[in-house]
Amino acid sequence: MNKTDKWQGNSSSVEYRPGVGPFLALLAASSVGIVLVGFLLWFIPTIGLANIHPALPFITGALLVVGALLVLTGALFIMLAALKGSNSESSVVGALLLRSKLLRWGLFKLFLPLMVLVGGIVRTPKIKIEQAFLVINNQMVRLMGRKIKPERILILMPHCIQFDDCKIKVTRNVENCAGCGKCEVGNLLDLAHEYGIDLFISTGGTVARRKVYEDRPQAVIAVACERDLTSGIQDAYPLPVYAIVNKRPHGYCMETGVDLVDVKEAIVGLLGKAA
Numbered sequence: 001m002n003k004t005d006k007w008q009g010n011s012s013s014v015e016y017r018p019g020v021g022p023f024l025a026l027l028a029a030s031s032v033g034i035v036l037v038g039f040l041l042w043f044i045p046t047i048g049l050a051n052i053h054p055a056l057p058f059i060t061g062a063l064l065v066v067g068a069l070l071v072l073t074g075a076l077f078i079m080l081a082a083l084k085g086s087n088s089e090s091s092v093v094g095a096l097l098l099r100s101k102l103l104r105w106g107l108f109k110l111f112l113p114l115m116v117l118v119g120g121i122v123r124t125p126k127i128k129i130e131q132a133f134l135v136i137n138n139q140m141v142r143l144m145g146r147k148i149k150p151e152r153i154l155i156l157m158p159h160c161i162q163f164d165d166c167k168i169k170v171t172r173n174v175e176n177c178a179g180c181g182k183c184e185v186g187n188l189l190d191l192a193h194e195y196g197i198d199l200f201i202s203t204g205g206t207v208a209r210r211k212v213y214e215d216r217p218q219a220v221i222a223v224a225c226e227r228d229l230t231s232g233i234q235d236a237y238p239l240p241v242y243a244i245v246n247k248r249p250h251g252y253c254m255e256t257g258v259d260l261v262d263v264k265e266a267i268v269g270l271l272g273k274a275a
Contacts, residue, residue, distance in 0.1 A: 022124050023115065023132030030114035031075040035068040075111065104140055107133075108234045130226040134243045137233055141219070141240045147272030150196040154217040155263070156208050157201045158224050158246065160253045161185060171201050187260055195267050205232065212236060221266045223258045242266045 042057070042064045112133055119129050159171050163182040170177050170185055179186035185201070192199035198215065202208040205228065212220065220241045222232055229243040244266065247257035 022119075022128055023136070026115040026118050026122075026124065026129065027075055027111055029118050030111055031071055033114065033118070034071050034110075038064045038068050071106075071110075104137075105237060107136070107140075108237050112230075112234070127226050130230045131245070134226065134229055134233075134245065138242055141242045142269060144240060146218075146240075146270075148218045148270045150271060151198070152218040153197045153267070153270055154212065154215055154220045155188070155192060155197055155199045155267075156211070156220055156222045156224075157185075157188065157199065157258070158228070158253075158256065159201055159203045160256045161188075161223070161246070161258065162201065162255075164255050171203050174199050174201050183255065184257055184260065188258075188263065191260065191264060191267070195271065197267060205235075208232065209235060212239065219270050221263065221270070223263070225252060242270065 042061050112129075115129055116126060118124075119126065161183060162170055162185055163180075166180075166182065168176050168178060174185065174189055174192075177185045177189050179189070188199055191197075198217075200208075200211050202211065208222075217239070220236065220239060221244065222229055222241050223244045223246050224232065225248070226245055229241075229245065233241045233243060244258060244262050247259070249255070249257065
């Protein structure tokens with residue numbers, strides 16, 4: 001096959017410009033909202049609590065204050081990860097917090113759903129929130145500072161990355177790829193062989209989750225659209241997932257692509273090697 005026939009890595013039909021500004025604004029609004037709800041939960045029943053025991057309002061208030069401080073601290077360090085990236089490690093305490101599973105849980109399970117809700121109210125496109133979330137998630141994965149063995153890393157690719165008219169079923173066995181160059185599966189397989197990493201092409205979210213459950217990797221490099229990556233990261237918690245948004249020259253779920261440089265950078269980052 002001529003070189004001109006090979007996949008050229010056309011730009012996505014949906015321009016990928018992740019910006020963290022709106023995300024951080026929604027994060028701040030959600031944090032304040034949580035604190036206000038906590039205050040109301042304390043203030044409204046205060047009279048009733050005092051009738052049970054005079055100290056109960058103060059005890060409940062103290063617990064809610066601690067909870068509010070934890071929420072605000074979590075939001076602060078998430079913002080720190082978004083704004084400063086690897087420079088956040090200049091603070092030992094900051095580095096430890098940014099690497100913590102608890103902080104990632106707060107982002108995935110608490111802040112993100114609230115930000116999507118607030119974003120819907122203020123008409124912020126959901127995809128913009130998801131893009132910024134993926135950027136911050138990847139920052140947190142980088143800041144974990146773990147060196148993972150290649151056999152404990154799994155690369156997950158969507159089946160739509162395969163050339164649409166290809167007769168070879170790489171979802172059954174990626175080693176079946178003929179390396180014709182029409183899509184990037186052959187190049188990805190070469191990259192997986194180079195670093196000794198397992199490459200799996202999934203037909204859907206259920207199959208991908210089963211693969212993760214069976215292989216028990218220590219980290220996943222996942223390629224998909226923003227929506228699938230966001231839901232997959234939430235489902236995989238506490239497993240760290242490095243997310244790479246796919247290219248969509250023909251739209252969603254049709255002969256998509258991926259930047260091989262991004263995949264390689266994710267691999268060497270998780271291995272703790274130089275690119």
